[in-house]
Amino acid sequence: xxxxxxxxxDTFYEESFEGLDIMESELLELDVGAADQDSIxxxxxxxxxxxxxxxxxxxxxxxxxxxxxETLLDEMRDGKRNVTQPxxxxxxxxxxxxxxxxxxxxxxxxxxxxxxxxxxxxxxxxLKGGEEPDNDVSGVDHTSLSDHPEVMVGSGWHxxxxxxxxxxxxxxxxxxxxxxxSDLGTIQVKVNDSGLPSFADIDPEDCFLSWExxxxxxxxxxxxxxxxxxxxxxxxxxxTIIGGEQKATTVETVAVAPVAAPAxxxxxxxxxxxxxxxxxxxxxxxxxxxxxxxxxxxxKSAVARKAAPPSTESGSIRVGIDKxxxxxxxxxxxxxxxxxxxxxxxxxxxxxxxxxxxxxxxLEHHTRELQENVMRIRMLPISFAFNRFPRLxxxxxxxxxxxxxxxxxxxxxxxxxxxxxKIGDPLVHLVRNALDHxxxxxxxxxxxxxxxxxxxxxxxxxxxxxxxxxxxxxGAGLNTEKIKNKAIEKGLINAGDExxxxxxxxxxxxxxxxxxxxxxxxxGRGVGMDVxxxxxxxxxxxxxxxxxxxxxxxxxxxxxxxxxxxxGQLVRLGDQTYIVPLVSIIESLQxxxxxxxxxxxxxxxxxxxxxxVPILRLHKVFNTKCDNKELINGLLVVVEGDGQLAGIxxxxxxxxxxxxxxxxxxxxKRVDGLSGAxxxxxxxxxxxxxxxGLVKLSKERIKKRAAASAAA
Amino acid sequence: MNTVHRMDxxxxxxxxxxxxxxxxxxxxxxxxxxxxxxxEIKGWDQVTPIPNTPAYIKGxxxxxxxxxxxxxxxERFRLEAIAYGPTTVVIVLxxxxxxxxxxxxxxxxxxxxxxxxxEDALKAAPDFGQAISTDFVKGLxxxxxxxxxxxxxxxxxxxxxxxxxxxLVRD
Numbered sequence: 001x002x003x004x005x006x007x008x009x010d011t012f013y014e015e016s017f018e019g020l021d022i023m024e025s026e027l028l029e030l031d032v033g034a035a036d037q038d039s040i041x042x043x044x045x046x047x048x049x050x051x052x053x054x055x056x057x058x059x060x061x062x063x064x065x066x067x068x069x070e071t072l073l074d075e076m077r078d079g080k081r082n083v084t085q086p087x088x089x090x091x092x093x094x095x096x097x098x099x100x101x102x103x104x105x106x107x108x109x110x111x112x113x114x115x116x117x118x119x120x121x122x123x124x125x126x127l128k129g130g131e132e133p134d135n136d137v138s139g140v141d142h143t144s145l146s147d148h149p150e151v152m153v154g155s156g157w158h159x160x161x162x163x164x165x166x167x168x169x170x171x172x173x174x175x176x177x178x179x180x181x182s183d184l185g186t187i188q189v190k191v192n193d194s195g196l197p198s199f200a201d202i203d204p205e206d207c208f209l210s211w212e213x214x215x216x217x218x219x220x221x222x223x224x225x226x227x228x229x230x231x232x233x234x235x236x237x238x239x240t241i242i243g244g245e246q247k248a249t250t251v252e253t254v255a256v257a258p259v260a261a262p263a264x265x266x267x268x269x270x271x272x273x274x275x276x277x278x279x280x281x282x283x284x285x286x287x288x289x290x291x292x293x294x295x296x297x298x299x300k301s302a303v304a305r306k307a308a309p310p311s312t313e314s315g316s317i318r319v320g321i322d323k324x325x326x327x328x329x330x331x332x333x334x335x336x337x338x339x340x341x342x343x344x345x346x347x348x349x350x351x352x353x354x355x356x357x358x359x360x361x362x363l364e365h366h367t368r369e370l371q372e373n374v375m376r377i378r379m380l381p382i383s384f385a386f387n388r389f390p391r392l393x394x395x396x397x398x399x400x401x402x403x404x405x406x407x408x409x410x411x412x413x414x415x416x417x418x419x420x421x422k423i424g425d426p427l428v429h430l431v432r433n434a435l436d437h438x439x440x441x442x443x444x445x446x447x448x449x450x451x452x453x454x455x456x457x458x459x460x461x462x463x464x465x466x467x468x469x470x471x472x473x474x475g476a477g478l479n480t481e482k483i484k485n486k487a488i489e490k491g492l493i494n495a496g497d498e499x500x501x502x503x504x505x506x507x508x509x510x511x512x513x514x515x516x517x518x519x520x521x522x523x524g525r526g527v528g529m530d531v532x533x534x535x536x537x538x539x540x541x542x543x544x545x546x547x548x549x550x551x552x553x554x555x556x557x558x559x560x561x562x563x564x565x566x567x568g569q570l571v572r573l574g575d576q577t578y579i580v581p582l583v584s585i586i587e588s589l590q591x592x593x594x595x596x597x598x599x600x601x602x603x604x605x606x607x608x609x610x611x612x613v614p615i616l617r618l619h620k621v622f623n624t625k626c627d628n629k630e631l632i633n634g635l636l637v638v639v640e641g642d643g644q645l646a647g648i649x650x651x652x653x654x655x656x657x658x659x660x661x662x663x664x665x666x667x668x669k670r671v672d673g674l675s676g677a678x679x680x681x682x683x684x685x686x687x688x689x690x691x692x693g694l695v696k697l698s699k700e701r702i703k704k705r706a707a708a709s710a711a712a
Numbered sequence: 713m714n715t716v717h718r719m720d721x722x723x724x725x726x727x728x729x730x731x732x733x734x735x736x737x738x739x740x741x742x743x744x745x746x747x748x749x750x751x752e753i754k755g756w757d758q759v760t761p762i763p764n765t766p767a768y769i770k771g772x773x774x775x776x777x778x779x780x781x782x783x784x785x786x787e788r789f790r791l792e793a794i795a796y797g798p799t800t801v802v803i804v805l806x807x808x809x810x811x812x813x814x815x816x817x818x819x820x821x822x823x824x825x826x827x828x829x830x831e832d833a834l835k836a837a838p839d840f841g842q843a844i845s846t847d848f849v850k851g852l853x854x855x856x857x858x859x860x861x862x863x864x865x866x867x868x869x870x871x872x873x874x875x876x877x878x879x880l881v882r883d
Binding site for chain 1: 758759760761762763764765771772773774777778779780781814815816873874
């Protein structure tokens with residue numbers, strides 16, 4: 001029986017990243033000195049599953065790294081080690097290292113082994129007893145095991161554990177047993193690899209090893225037998241009592257299982273020689289045995305990944321079972337209604353019209369409910385996006401020497417997964433800005449009579465069909481004067497312009513307003529406020545800022561709940577229907593002759609109150625037929641795209657409706673001027689206009705024509 | 713031996729050996745596509761044209777909720793266009809490309825037969841000169857004295873998408 005483990009790789013990565021997130025957030029909440037046992041346990045468990053998983057998949061670098069981390073955590077868990085700030089910081093760094101490693105593995109890149117080794121050494125040094133993770137690399141000393149707390153006295157048990165060869169097939173892992181045993185006291189494990197056949201004869205799914213365990217502690221025979229209760233039938237177990245005066249050195253459990261082979265060089269010196277040997281054998285073994293060959297699988301999937309570049313669009317989501325249950329219920333209802341209608345249709349007479357209508361109404365009701373619930377599947381709580389901020393704020397405020405308390409609220413507000421992924425970076429930028437520019441240094445705050453600890457508040461809530469995210473701080477607020485001066489300098493406004501405070505604040509969203517050093521931000525975000533605004537607009541959202549000098553500022557982001565549905569205005573051009581996103585429409589009007597002006601021959605402008613709006617003849621841009629070529633009395637849909645107004649000339653305005661966005665790209669390709677397609681009530685396809693793209697297309701068209709006529 | 717075997721296939725129409733091909737007619741010629749790539753065959757129906765695309769891209773249709781582009785193979789091969797009649801059908805195909813599998817439809821004059829064709833019975837196509845680039849032809853097969861042009865639909869349709877024929881200025 002061979003199992004292709006690579007199919008579980010994605011799940012492993014996903015779970016590992018989740019685990020890392022958990023570790024990070026728990027580490028941040030850890031009270032130095034008086035650590036909460038539950039938190040440490042949670043962190044330990046997360047680390048442990050990453051270690052186990054990475055071992056299974058043959059990601060030995062990750063496994064060995066996590067092992068050291070886990071050992072450290074284990075000591076904290078057992079109360080043998082105090083939780084100190086340097087230790088927590090080092091563990092946070094380790095989380096970063098692990099995340100980088102996993103990311104690299106996932107995308108098929110090389111791991112930054114040097115960095116990892118460096119952090120691992122620091123961890124080891126801390127483990128050796130040095131409480132401070134200093135940067136002295138030279139003092140690596142594997143022999144100093146004496147630092148381990150010694151168990152002075154105690155009676156204990158000598159346990160001989162010889163599992164039958166099919167142990168793994170029953171889903172049992174000796175590692176877990178030993179770990180459970182180590183919870184009861186301290187253990188020393190020796191592996192007996194004499195039963196190991198030659199490489200050629202090894203079946204990686206069979207167990208050839210047996211173990212001798214010296215257990216020191218006060219558990220009685222029944223308790224120990226309890227630990228092995230699950231494998232009772234699959235092993236030989238012998239227990240002998242050890243005399244009271246024996247001393248035993250504590251050695252961390254180094255368990256070796258042929259399939260999960262996380263043991264590594266770093267742990268080997270701490271383990272008795274036979275274990276180390278077995279570890280080496282076990283680690284090497286999968287390479288020889290074809291059925292489960294992690295290195296090979298890894299390679300293969302790396303190749304596969306190169307062929308299909310990693311796309312953020314795909315991937316999986318975890319859905320609450322309640323949501324799935326609701327769906328199943330709803331589909332059940334739908335089936336019932338459908339069979340009811342079927343029955344009705346079999347011998348339909350006119351006197352049953354009433355029932356038919358009722359049935360159809362029910363069908364509509366169920367369909368809509370089903371649609372809403374299916375949409376909900378894509379919804380995730382915004383805590384997924386918020387979770388990274390405690391760490392970010394923790395790190396940045398430390399770096400900047402500011403004292404900041406981060407408050408999160410509304411973390412359970414749900415939001416479409418795609419929207420969530422795209423809002424992350426803008427949020428990070430806003431938070432960084434608030435920390436960097438908004439919040440003052442503690443001494444400044446003190447002189448202003450503000451509390452020394454500044455507050456940064458992230459809040460999310462639903463409002464209508466939107467989700468609102470607020471980022472507020474009690475810092476200095478925007479410096480209106482400075483912004484104004486800069487805007488004048490950049491030529492965005494005139495020196496004499498009278499602008500309200502809000503107008504001035506909005507200037508920060510102008511492209512080119514951000515200073516050069518912001519744009520070259522190395523951390524890969526590289527976004528200025530204009531990019532933040534653009535990202536949000538791409539999601540059909542809006543951002544506004546409210547700032548009171550000296551009191552703080554608040555950025556409010558409004559986003560649609562989902563990108564899959566859009567409010568559209570249906571317009572007709574010739575025999576085709578197009579959809580204009582309602583958010584981009586400023587107004588629709590009937591063209592009045594006297595307001596049409598033309599520049600040169602091809603550019604037509606429409607005077608809309610005090611503005612001139614270029615007229616975009618859709619039929620020309622699209623090279624399609626239309627009924628009405630005369631502008632007079634035609635209809636103009638004034639839209640805003642890319643910060644520019646344009647009037648789209650169409651034949652007719654039809655209704656407004658919500659449309660489900662379908663991708664043109666999935667089976668075809670991106671088409672300029674179109675953002676997708678949808679299916680209308682009659683089953684035909686209507687195309688959705690991409691307003692910024694259309695404006696661009698129209699400009700190009702005019703330019704080309706100008707070039708062509710110049711050439712002629 | 714080989715010939716006998718092939719005849720068996722031809723007679724039985726289906727055998728473990730060789731691949732099955734669906735053939736269709738286009739301007740009097742018979743073309744074949746791998747039947748495993750055929751998702752369904754449907755009658756010609758109204759399409760929604762896509763602006764600024766080559767004329768052979770007829771537009772998109774709604775195939776049970778997905779948007780599927782439709783290509784006119786006559787126009788793609790620069791054959792004379794004819795009015796669509798009762799036998800005109802759309803063959804919906806699964807096309808493999810860089811970005812995974814896509815669904816696309818081709819308009820052809822009529823569907824014809826299903827044949828078993830052995831891989832080794834496919835002869836390399838000589839250079840046709842103009843209309844159909846040999847790139848798009850996987851090979852030629854002879855069945856009952858008829859020539860069947862087996863198409864490399866992946867290459868044909870993937871390249872058809874990329875082809876930029878959309879001239880912006882036409883008037």
